[in-house]
Amino acid sequence: MFLQRFSFAFLFRFRSRFRHGQPDMKLPRTILGIETSCDETGAAVVADGRRVLSSVVSSQVALHSPYGGVVPELASRKHIEHILPVVRQALAEAGLKTGDIDAVAATQGPGLVGALLVGFSFAKAFAYAANVPMVGVNHLNGHLASLFLTDDPPAIPFVALLASGGHTAIYHVTGPVTSTLMGQTRDDAAGEAYDKVAKMMGLGYPGGAVIDNLAAQGDPAKYAFTRPYLDKAAFDFSFSGIKTAARRFIQEAGDALAPESPHIAAGFQEAVADVLCYKLVHAAKVKKCGHMALVGGVAANRRIGEKLRHAAKQEGLVVHIPPPAWCGDNAAMIGAAGFFQLAAGAEPVDLSADVYSRVA
Template sequence: MVICPLVRDCQIGRAANYTVDITEFSKPVNKPAIGPVLGIETSCDETGVALLRWEPEAPGCGLLAHTLYSQIKLHADYGGVVPELASRDHVRKLLPLIREALAEAGLTAQDLGGVAYTAGPGLVGALLVGASAGRALAWALGVPAIGVHHMEGHLLAPLLEDNPPEPPFVALLVSGGHSMLVEVKAIGQYTILGDTLDDAAGEAFDKTAKMMGLPYPGGPALAKLAEQGRPGAFRFSRPMTDRPGLDFSFSGLKTQVLLAWQHSDQSEQTRADIARAFEEAIVDTLIIKCRRALQASGAQRLVIAGGVGANRRLRSELAAAAVKDGFQAYFPRLDFCTDNGAMIALAGAIRLASGQHQDASVQVYPRWDLQSLPAA
């Protein structure tokens, strides 16, 4: 497989030099994709591959194979993702994972009806690995291919379950790079109600954990430690809940935690107490904003997706809020909260089935407005 030299040379800081030409994103074809769709996810530090046959009446039954490789050990010594290393590891792991998924499903490449790959947002080098491989495979097989918006993949992940939500609904997308509330009128018809102004929720988890000396990846480590914290030992503000609006800002909360940690005895119990108070502040803020978004949109369904959607406290508190307020909450299973190929296969399969596909060029979008997507 030939990889574009940009995979070797691109750095995070150059991502802003790329622009989105949405007129080239999708073009009609004579008939929808036939056969299983291969989904490829390489936007950051996880290589995900899945095979899915899109069945609108029972989408949860259409998943044929799902494989995932995480680069946690690779980046642990650096305390965060190193883009160059991430790209190189995707190159090493992607083709073996594709072979593994095909074997798991009992298929060959010639059985594929289409290919979907993450085209953005994400690390440009990492994106190019998946996009180049996916586009080349589709061209070789003579099947349609489509670039998928990473956050649309997360947003649609609950449709992989046996009881999927029907639009309209509100989606809370919370991950390391995003914290947003999206009104979904139909697939491809998205309105961003609120977005992060600085640190996303997952980023705040990771940075706070690192600040208190917790191992990488910090978010899950902090959440686990928070279970040992004493309720009420510390309390932090719920950012931007004292004013109207649905935007998020967690940088100030991070500073509060830093000051509390620096002026504490820094014992293990104090570390756990601060972790609990921090997690409670994040979760409370997200729930307050979700309630506001549901009220503003008039929707009765809430979808929770993204890596932070796996947080145990968030899932528990939102489920309780749903019972109390009378709305329906939909959570993807835990392995579909984090980055994975299944959500990309699903989002791509839906668009391919509607007659959309991408031309033969390889295009990736490190920054990509979710609202700019065409309807499916």
Template sequence: MLILAIESSCDDTAAAVIEPENRILSSVISSQDEIHVRFGGIVPELASRRHIEMIRPVVHQALAQAGVKLEDIDLIAATQGPGLVGSLLVGFTFAKALALVNNLPCVGVDHMAAHLLSCLLEAQQPSFPYTALIVSGGNTSLFAVEDPLTFTRLGRTRDDAAGEAFDKVAKLLDLGYPGGPEISRLATSGNPHTFAFPRARLSKESLDFSFSGLKTSVAACVHKLKKTDRTLPIPDICASFQEAVVDVLVDKTLAACARTGYRSVVIGGGVAANPRLRQALSNRCTEEGLQLFMPSPALCTDNAAMIGIAGYYQFLSGRFVDADSDAYSRSPLN
């Protein structure tokens, strides 16, 4: 069985072809960073227009790289939500039209569910059930994953998502967009103990996250340093900020594991590619005797291969979409 998957939830136009055995035959991603960098963030209207330009060539490239034709495809899967509605509609409508014209089944995939299942595309796969942390620019949430279709949310961010906090701090430090990778790079040469930025633990029982206070603390620190005419120790600020985020993410994830009793941990989402987070979570899981499963960095950021594997399980359960099905901006999982 061959699955053509399409992803357009935000600012990346992506398509992939996978097989049920979770082998990725092709994965193509067209980035829009060069469009949005001048604005310091994503401009939804510009993102939608770019998706319209790129959706057809990206799908054709994915089919060509996989060495297959559209006639060989057995299922089309596309992101149905959450995300920017204008962006979502481009990919989702294209997928529905393609399926209708070619008399193919079509499934709509929740973007967050795809992140929760992205590890199933790797050679080493977790067994169900497991505890999962999804951490990205739009979401920071903890889930109990019972099977490929059953997810129970344990905690979520109350304000900024972790990736959003990274981007806002990067903008504060004039590091450009997207800011997460640049903060991570600069942090490698900084001292994470230079600044004692706050860790928002919330209540003892809470598995929710809050990063707005941390962002405000970094802004206050930068403002104070600038008033003294000192050169900003940017690597130290980046390292200290990153460590504050990672500490909370790791602590909450381990607390969620204790609550579920599951011995496997999965991470996903764009921030899951952060080297410091991967190292810290790996160390803590080893100490606690837990198995950690991390998708490769290419499968952490938005991609269509993860949409394909999540779509496969939608197909097995008989959950199809029709021509009237609509995209949604907010996930029922969050």
């Protein structure tokens, strides 16, 4: 209820702002979201920043698996092939036509430049042809906005851990479009460490789900991984060392790797989960927030979710984790973030706007 009241208050401000001087701009209630930051071609239609009318994702996992990671050029080419069919499907599933869309939101960065250009350029063309505003969305803000697509979003303010293949960071979130970075990884992201360890063990790509499933069969205490907390009072992360430790255990296992793999996977995952959970709970205490959240692809990890819920219960905190559909890259979160940006008074982008690979 709080978020709904918050949303409509912003909508009133948005309507008042554009009532004079730009009469062609409509109240942005129905947003077409587009996401192509990496290897998922996504399109979605989101109403009022909260209600998903459709969400379509075309995955490239099968294409990149033989290479053990995403090949940027191949990803860009597949986005070109898939973007139009995916958008058409999203509109059809929502029961809408181009003229029913009030605004467009597309991922502007960070991500693979070639991949981003496909979706962002398509979004600009769509918005121009439909004569509707368009906003560029920071992919990381999109993940935070995924929480507002759930039936029970966290009470504002809250702290959020964003963990994925490319990012690991903790934010203090003070509104749908406002947050402060508290700490981030100094080297590998958590999801990147999962992928690299899985590749070392010959488990394939992506590594998150396969290590999670394999670890459930192992003993996390058999292989003693150190916990890379760095400074326990701070919020930065480092996962390069734990990746090196995994390589050492794998090499020592030698020909006996197959039977030892579940135990190595379990030890690795337990160490990562301990660090992520400790830092997020610590952030909630420091900021005196009763609510905390886990978003991004790693949020779909079973063990990390279990440990975080257990820690939250012990500390009297409420934890929020989006359903799996909103954890990975998707366009619904981009549509939601775009809605809140426009509602807060963000200026639409023009045709000269460009994408960016990193956040400064």
